[in-house]
Amino acid sequence: MALSSNVMGAINFVAILLSIPVIGAGVWLATEPDNSCVKLLQWPVIVLGVLILVISLAGFIGGFWRIPWLLILYLVAMLILIILLACLVVFIYMVTSKGSGHLPPSRAYFEYRLDDYSGWLRRRVRSSYKWDRIKSCLSSTQMCAELNQSYTMAQDFFNAHDITPLQSGCCKPPTECGYTFVNPTYWISPINNAADMDCLQWSNDQMQLCYNCNSCKAGLLANLKKEWRRVDIILIVTLVALILVYLIGCCAFRNDKTEDLFRKYKQGTYT
Template sequence: MALSNNVIGAINFVAMLLSIPIIGAGVWLATEADNSCVKILQYPVIVIGVLILVVAIAGFIGGFWRISWLLIFYLIAMLVLIILLACLVGFIYMVTVNGSGHPAPSRAYLEYDLDSYSGWLRRRVQSSYKWDRIRACLSSSSMCAELNQSYRMAQDFFDAHITPLQSGCCKPPTECGHTFVSPTYWISPINAAADTDCLQWSNEQTNLCYSCNSCKAGLLANLKREWRTADIILIVTLVALISVYVIGCCAFRNAKTDELFRKYKQGNNPYN
């Protein structure tokens, strides 16, 4: 019985360690400028990671100190958290399965179309109330100013591999036909294209294309890339957690079987 309890405690210690990459993925998302402005995914990830840590600590204590009710709590709570984590992994995949950039003529960077992304993601940025807050957050960052420091010549900028957020927010869409002066300053053509983004463009450094659909699409493209990275971390951790949980269940069952067998050998039939 003592050996089984030690094994259970060791298994739960591993579960404690597995909470670290989950919490780390949430913290990493929170430090990314776009995710810190949108504030959608990082908090659920961090909360699940912290709950897994707390439950694993309970199982660790219950295993080493032979507290049966703590082990039962661990088995039930960890199963619920594994299911929640699996649902979150599946949700992230489903909302990021669509949407990608498309090439523009004579450009190394890509352009982004808002309609190509999932409806759930689009609803996070389409309402004026939500976007005004996100827009203010994005415009306060230095991502567009960094382009001016890095690219002086038009061809250098056209050959640059800038981020989706910079492509969508810091310059007008290529199809508008604006003339390059600097990465964030363009001369509008006499006859602007019909696309509303072309009319939204402003050389005011606090405005630029932050009101454009291309900016919203660039934000979603950035989110998709970062969420997919976090999802890979969560998938690997989920598989490891399931393995640890199954081993823990087997160890707990063996411990209870050993206890019943020991009582039976001592002539104390637990069923009488």
């Protein structure tokens, strides 16, 4: 019996530790400027991580102090959480399966198109009500000002590899418009204003820039895709580990109940 209690306590302690990367992934998303503006994924991840922590703690207490009803609660609740975590993993993969950057002529950075991304993600940024809030949040960051500090010469900017999707989509006009570089956030004399609707949306007003452009929305989704994919990897690893821990816990619980029944049977036979 002591061995079973120790096993249940140990595996639930491992489950407690497994909640930390889930909570950490959600907190990391919340600190990223784009995710903090959109507020889509971080709270589901954080809430799920906290629930795993609470249920694992309940299982640890139930296993260590041999409280059967608490162990049963743990087994049922953890199964539900594992299913929810698996659904979240699949959902993130599905909504981030589409979309990639396009390399414009004579440029080292990528540009992005809104129609390349999944319909679910596009709906999060297409309505003017949602986008006005996101745009206001994005324009308050320093991401475009950082480009002006990093690049003063046109060719250096055109050869830059470290421009983020958000900076590419929101801080400059699309390359096909043919604007002339003055600095990364100030462009003049477009050659073809009709090449893309975003060409007309561009403004040298430092609070406007291309925040009203579809390229900015696409850059945001490209950033979200990159960050969500990283989180998905963490969640997949955690999911596999949780499943293993859960199966071991089920076996330990079953063996413990079998020992109890066998002990009661022997006591009934020999007394």
